[in-house]
Amino acid sequence: MKHTTCDFLVIGGGLAGFCAALSAAQAGLQVVVLEKTAQTGGSSAMSGGCLAFAGTDLQLRHGIEDSAQLLFSDMVDVGKGECDESLVRLYTDNQLQTFEWLKSHGVAFYDVIEAASGQSVPRVHNVDPADMVRQLQRAALATGNVQVWLHSRARRLLRADNGRVSGASVELEGQTLEVSARHAVLLASGGFVQDRELIHRFAPQYDNAVFIGGEGNEGDGLRMAWALGADVRDMSYIKGTFGKHPIDEHNHHACLAVYKGAIAVNQEGKRFVDESQSYKLLGDAVMQQSFGVGYQILDHAIMHSGDNQIRILDFTRRLEEGLFVEAQSLEHLARLIDVPQDIFLAEVSAYNDAVRNGRTPWFGRQHLVHQHGELRTIEHGPFYAYPSTAAVFGTYCGVVVDAHLRVIDVFGEPVEGLLAAGEMIGGFHGAAYMTGSALGKAAVFGRLAGANARTPGGELS
Missing domain, CATH: 3.90.700.10 (Succinate dehydrogenase/fumarate reductase flavoprotein, catalytic domain)
Incomplete structure (x- = not known):
């Protein structure tokens, strides 16, 4: 069996994955991004292009007064108190810096949308979502520290003798390849909107709904995490738009x-x-x-x-x-x-x-x-x-993570070496959803996971 090694392995080539890859590459890590389909972008590129940020220059230009605390309060209110407030706080404490970081890497924000759900003031910042992912991919590749592998499907997570996640078994061009990661593995592979059996298991009331999302969103990351005992949250709150x-x-x-x-x-x-x-x-x-x-x-x-x-x-x-x-x-x-x-x-x-x-x-x-x-x-x-x-459009539920984006198992302990970001994490939205918070969390948590990849569980930078 062939084998290769990197510092940080990112499973999923959407917004969360490329924010993480770019952030880690800027910290000097050698990164491999796995994308199971023929092109990157996933559900992120198919979205409405809305991100929820507070206190931005665009808001100030329109005379909109907003703050991280108001954003926090609105998110907890919309989630009906069912969200993990430590994750919401992680988002609100880092969202403005992430907004500026995205702009610094060429992401163009068009304006602030007024008609958006769950917000006491307008704070949805509009982008071309496919172009945003492409721009971050270009920025990541330009570092020289990132490789992107298409048609590469992670099948199983690998563990070292001490139990730490050490990489993944990957299908690539009809062969199985083991990819080791010196520092961490990130699950950023989206949800399971394309797996009707999983949808029925958790939300049978939506059996007759329309399903739209990235073709690769079949729950691969969720199953790989489950196999290692990962806990889950918000499965009963799968909702359609x-x-x-x-x-x-x-x-x-x-x-x-x-x-x-x-x-x-x-x-x-x-x-x-x-x-x-x-x-x-x-x-x-x-x-x-x-x-x-x-x-x-x-x-x-x-x-x-x-x-x-x-x-x-x-x-x-x-x-x-x-x-x-x-x-x-x-x-x-x-x-x-x-x-x-x-x-x-x-x-x-x-x-x-x-x-x-x-x-x-x-x-x-x-x-x-x-x-x-x-x-x-x-x-x-x-x-x-x-x-x-x-x-x-998305499942907005999944594995439990802590404030370092480490995956947490059913006993409340971190699965060492394993991080998660984007659609596949649970606990952030709770019972409902604020416009712009799905793409927003992909960007914010992806960036933070990449910054934290060198020492998962250490201080986020």
């Missing part, structure tokens, strides 16, 4: 007209949720409706309040693609989407009356999204309906 068109196969992104004032109704023509909540909670709600589908209902004014620079708010493009159902009256719209006309009209009327008179509509909605925006009536045609289900 509301707003995915149920039949469109070309647009993989959610449309969130509800965050600009639309309401969500089910096939019975009734509202069923507070539309200002996290789109993960909206995903739970829609999966409980008939056929797992609802409709986002909006009027002319809301349609033209979208933002074509932001994928989730690009209503005009969805309209041009024929994904919206359009009608000149609400009566005609009800017929087109086959909901009971009298119930539907009464529901829209009750909602509009509550908004006009300053009352809280059913389900307690008070804002457009989280704590932002005044509610809008839906009364000026033409009117639109966007068929919407939940799409599972």
Whole structure:
């Protein structure tokens, strides 16, 4: 069997993996990045390109006052107290430095998005996600300390005689290769959105959801960690994102007209949720409706309040693609989407009356999204309906890690030599999800894991 050695072995070529590789390479380590598919990027490159940062120059430019402490409070609140606060604090203490670090390596941040869930102030910083990963990969390769191996699948973690993780057994071009790592191995291989059996095991309520993610996200890292006794968290909080068109196969992104004032109704023509909540909670709600589908209902004014620079708010493009159902009256719209006309009209009327008179509509909605925006009536045609289900873009749960990103086993002890970052860690999000926190944690925790690779468990630099 062939054998090779490096200082730091990174399993997974997405955002977390390349942040870790670049960070470790800057510290002088020789790094090998394994990517099982034909190209790097994974689910990171397919995402909406949102990262949650607080206290940035972009926010200041817009007069937005934010802080690490406010970000921490919002994350704990959105996670309903189910998150590991030490991980949330690790994120909030290091996110601003990571933002500046990313910029220093060529990542371009376009602007701050206002319509985002779980935030008391706007803090989602928008990027081209595929370009971000490419830029970090280029920066990592430019150090001369990083190798990227495509079509290389890690199958098993290896342990030295003292129990420390020492490398991995890798399939490469039909052969098995042992790759040893002098300092540490990082699991950054994403979640398991492409493994329906694992999804069913932990979240059977999402059996009929749409699944979108990197083709390599089959739970390899989770299984390899399990084999060494790794503990897991948040498996019961796997959630889909509301707003995915149920039949469109070309647009993989959610449309969130509800965050600009639309309401969500089910096939019975009734509202069923507070539309200002996290789109993960909206995903739970829609999966409980008939056929797992609802409709986002909006009027002319809301349609033209979208933002074509932001994928989730690009209503005009969805309209041009024929994904919206359009009608000149609400009566005609009800017929087109086959909901009971009298119930539907009464529901829209009750909602509009509550908004006009300053009352809280059913389900307690008070804002457009989280704590932002005044509610809008839906009364000026033409009117639109966007068929919407939940799409599972990521699993956001996985192995337990400590504040050094070391994987922790079922007895609460670190698996020596093994780190994890990105989508495959549990305990960070908790019960729900703040927009921008998934890519954010991949960048922040990936960078910190790379900086910590020389002495896992030591002080993070």
